[in-house]
Amino acid sequence: MMTSVFSLGRVLRLSLLSLGAIIFLAPYIFMISAAGKTQSDIFTSSLSLMPAHLAYIENFAKALSRVPMARLLWNGVVVCGLIFFFQVLVAIPCAYAMAKLRFGAARAMMVLVMLGLLVPIHATALPLYVAFDRASLLNSYAALVAPFTISVFAIFMFLQFFRAMPDDLIHAARLDGMSELGIVARVIVPNAWPAVTAFAIFSVVAHWNDLYWSLIVISKQDYATPPLGLMYFRAAEAGDDYGALMAATLIITLPLVAAFLFAQKRFVEGITMTGLKG
Template identity: 70%
Template sequence: MTARSWTSGRALRLAILSAGAVAFLAPYVWMLSTAMKPREEIFSSSLSLIPEHWAIAENFSKAFTRVPMLQLLMNGVIVCTIILVVQVLVALPCAYALAKLRFPGARALVAAIMLGLLVPIHATALPIYVALSGAGALNTYFSLAAPFLISVFGVFLFLQFFRAIPDDLINAARLDGMSEFGIVLRVIVPNAWPAITAFSIFSVVAHWNDLFWPQIVVTETAMAPPPLGLIFFRAAEAGDDYGALMAATVVVTVPLLAAFLFAQRRFIEGITLTGLKG
């Protein structure tokens, strides 16, 4: 390959990546622009990202006064934390057993996990709702978290990662007298932080943005997670104050953006390593 062709190929890749970045960032940039504009500029015929008159304070003050925004954010943090902690506590030992232990039915369990990835929440929503309603558990944190406490995707992701851990390391720990749970806590977990971080990003993003299930089990604004809170905000705004609505959307999306930027290195490392096989 000549230097010119290598340079041309690199320029083409950069152009494609830049175009993709612009396509993905454009909605967010437009959301930020709308959140800073007064109502008359949003509905004007001119197309401009920079507002002529700034309405940042007005729009963001509405975002925090029309609905209990801080409570909505707190609900999202609590629900995502409950789901993530239980998912990790369940998925880690399950994935370790499937990856490093030999027992009858292991292959069948792996096949069942693969099939479980194909089952959407919509298929199980009705029986879960009926059970929660019968138990009087609607409008609670438990009802928001219950369908997601066991993640087959988490088991599959950790399974792929644990297969890359050398068996010699596990055998050495057993020779030192560690139990299997001790190996998980003292050997596997310290080496699995990239995979745990990657899964945490997937889990938090999915459940922070989830709207389908909260619409089913939550009817009170005080228990709403952020996406459902935006619907309540939309109703309170009578549908025409898009500047305030976009300001509320910015407030809801900023925590996810900050979390991803903070953990992006380990996230990429975890996704890369889960593709390796021992």
């Protein structure tokens, strides 16, 4: 009896998870389907995922020729890489100090971090734009990277992770004569890779897909990020050629899918460990 109840519960859980996966994957499946369709197949009255006439080669050729796709992808890698590097460089020492050091302003800093999580980029977009304009930094990597180099979400996430680390490890390092910076570099960072990997997924996905800020500070294709490049593609020559547009979108989203699949194990491990201790 217990075995049958257990099996029924497992089947129910798997069914619900499969349904959720299908719902979340539906837009991506539709994108893959539309990327291989001709215009007549896309605008037909019947809905079919399988293209009647395969046009993958034609649509991908259009996507690669109408916009500088390699340049867009390179800009995305540079911007996301620099943002992630500076976010981790700032967040790890800050989170370590708040989690393991004792000082009077620790509680006030925690309040500021929590308040910082509530401030969206839209609230600061106008003053930041004016500042970059006066500094003649529009249409540059600096304008795309600088506003995001400090991430309060990263500080909060690493703070939760570091709180779960045993204090004895820190005390042993201090007894060995390590400075606080030495502890961060030689003890904290080597043990923080699961959290770093988990945060990397959040950071890269957020800034790779960010259109709002790049649309404000970038007006030249030389510095266009992938989402902004899709707008150039749509406005320039694509017209109603949704097959080619979906092919371009597929090219831009594939690096994110590959990165997540590559780091999936570390991502789950990092998310789990950051919730061990409040």
